[in-house]
Amino acid sequence: MVFCAVEQENNYSRAAVRKVAIVGLPNTGKTHVFNNLTGEHGIVANYPGTTVEMQRSLVMIQGQRHEIIDTPSMHSLYIHSEEEVAVRSMILVEKPDVLVQCMDAGLYRQSLLLTAELLELEIPMVLVLNTMDDVSRQGIQIDFQVMEKLLNVPVLASMSLHDLGKKELKAAIGRAKKGVVDIKYGFRIEHGIHALTAALPFDMEFKHKIATLLLQKDPLLEKFLEGRMGAETLAPARLLLNNIRSQVQGNWRQMINDRRNKWADKVSAAVLRKQKTGGQGVAYHLTQASRQPFWGILIFLCLMALVYLAVVYVSGAMDRMINFLAVGPLTRFIAGFALPPFWNDFLIGNHGVLTLGLFNAVGTVLPILSVFFFIFGCFEDSGYIINFTVLTKNFFKKIGVPGHAITSLVLGFGCKTMATLSTRGLTIRKEKFIAVFLIAFAIPCSAQLGISMSILARVGLSAFFIVFSVLILCEIGAGLFLNTIIKGGEESWFIQAVPPLRFPGMKAVARKTYHRMTDFLKEALPIFLLSALGLFVAEKAGLLGVAKQALTPIIVDWMGLPKDILDVFLLALARREAAAGLILKMVDTGALTYIQSIIAVVVTTISFPCVANVMAIGREMGWKTAVMMTALIFVSSFFLVAGLRWILVICLGP
């Protein structure tokens, strides 16, 4: 009934806009297809669960407006975790006009099970097979014509990291049609489905599929339907359901799945051709090695060294070049005008809008970020990160991050906000709490990581090791602590498909880096400028001086930092990269000693999560928890820093 109402509401807009939902298993290139189709630039990575929120974008296809929806992954329409519910609810409620299923050609057989279920929805479909180049290297060929004929839907191929023909995809969406899925469930099951279909409210959509799912004992669907249609409307169906279940012994989910598996076997036997290839490639051996303890750690250390060198030397060179070519001449040019001191300070003084805002963002932070984002993009696309988590799984379990929480935690090195949102899939509250806390606590996000590296490299390689050991120890300590004090929590289990390593496509990585940088400039530059302006005003009004004086006990006596570091903290509140840029400057001018630099980097990394991160925590865990966590992190960071300073002074001298 409610379904019907939704349709009437949408009647007008539905005529104008066709909805196209992109769905599929994890890590099958949904966002890649979405970006391709819409020209947007959602973050793509060879890492499951990169997309956590649905994304929508309007596109013209064949003269008609289409709303393209990128969805988080789902394994099946039979759902057993809350994170996948969102996708199914979207399909059931919004009734997309076309479903585009992305399949990893390497996971062809696995994807077919979902295909069977989607075909049963009787929504027009298009199938997109990604990473065709990878499988053809393994000697597997997929016969598209046979597949199209068998399933009666358009099937497209795309190479892993290259562009799929946008035109072909649009054309395929135009000719998408209801597919054919001839699964014979047998008399008993089909009889049950039909009887139940008849008992469901007459105006309900997808009755056949919903009946099947109800028979499979989908725990979340009953709740969903009840929420939408009311328990009374469903009462006859429920009565019948219990009746059918008691009449036929056995596990319905398993019986239905068995038939579907047989169908998938049949289809893949007809479509797949395997031939022997001459041994496995370099990528295969590299993948195997990266999961072994000895080689895996060796590879990890080599890669870290590579990142370090690149960030330090390449971005250092870029930094100098920009300073030499642009910042230096511009400063001299402005100084040449001999403006009144106020305006001179306003533009190029210590807290000048240009110095702290524009030059800081473009001259100091951007070179580091561009190098770091490029390398990080390579990591993401190669699939190395998920393989590395496999290596470290047991270690993570000890600090209270078992199973799938690890993948969220590792995402934190990209963006903490995204990582926090991705904990939605964790069902056990204890696990989720620990993961969210650890993400917010001492994990530096990609932007911060790049800049911290660069700061520490100027201070010395040993500082780099000290800071990262401290951060790692903080995480381990916090994990162990929370794991012991928080009670309860059943054992969760870990099952995760890990993709083989592949060499990242330079074009794709370059494009991703470009988008990340433009995003950074769009988002951060105004904040850089505004915060610089704020500091300038505060300084001129004398507020800054008063605040520095008032906070001297904490900053100077307690943390052992110069009182000018307050500027850094204030900037960090607005945007961490801005603060890091200022630290860089202070290191360069000798305003910070060795120990002070280490402490400054640690403080800015752990003292407070950024605003977006706090918002994400609020959404996932509730506002009370978010405030509590932030306060906890803030307070504990002060004690940590004092302790760190004490240890460093004892070991290294003041």
Place this chain on the structure above:
Amino acid sequence: MGITRNEELDEHLEQLWYMKEQQIITVDFMKKALKQAFDPKIVDALSAAGLVVLGPEASAIRLTDTGEARARQLIRAHRLAERLITDVLGGGDLEQIACEFEHTVSLELVNGICTLLGHPKECPHGMPIPEGACCRLAQKAEFSFIIPLTDLKPGESARVAYINCRDDRQIHTLEGLCIRPGAMVKLHQDYPTHVIECEGSSIALDKAVVANISVWRNLQESSVPMPAVAVPDKDTRGVFRKFFNYIIRKK
């Protein structure tokens, strides 16, 4: 096939077990389920033997502890027989054979079959197999056809017999990755994490999950000898192999 009174008793007990699984205690339901096989005299006999207790006016019926133990044994034999027929003997008329089987086997034989099959937790229809003493002791047979995947050595392949697990979500997740009866899996590594390969994709899993995957022993490749040529533990080759494994593991 002439059914003796004893077998009829057993059928009634089994029905009561099914009803217990569904938490139903009405005699009416039992009547409907058993159809013409239902016999009030047998119900009386069961009650007299102390196997069931009847509610007021004989409308409700419930197994006593002794009755439950008996029914448990019957169901266990029935469902294990089903497993034996599908897994080992390659299928056939499940119901027919299992029904005859359950009345004739001894407790020891049932436990023997259970051990041979690697203590399965579910029958082929997905109904739970009641636990026996052998499962609780997690006995390992000298030789069993079906072993947990954890018993393979890295690099070995085997065919999945069944997923020995009661958690529907776990089975569903594994099925989604094509790890299901009949699939070939290869154990890539067992340290630091178990990684297996199935249908061309690598999957990392917890050891507890790997242990739930029961596979067919690969008779040609298996490193564990068949009982006929069993090598006693004291054999130096065994010691050497253990030492060698230890070294490799350490590395």
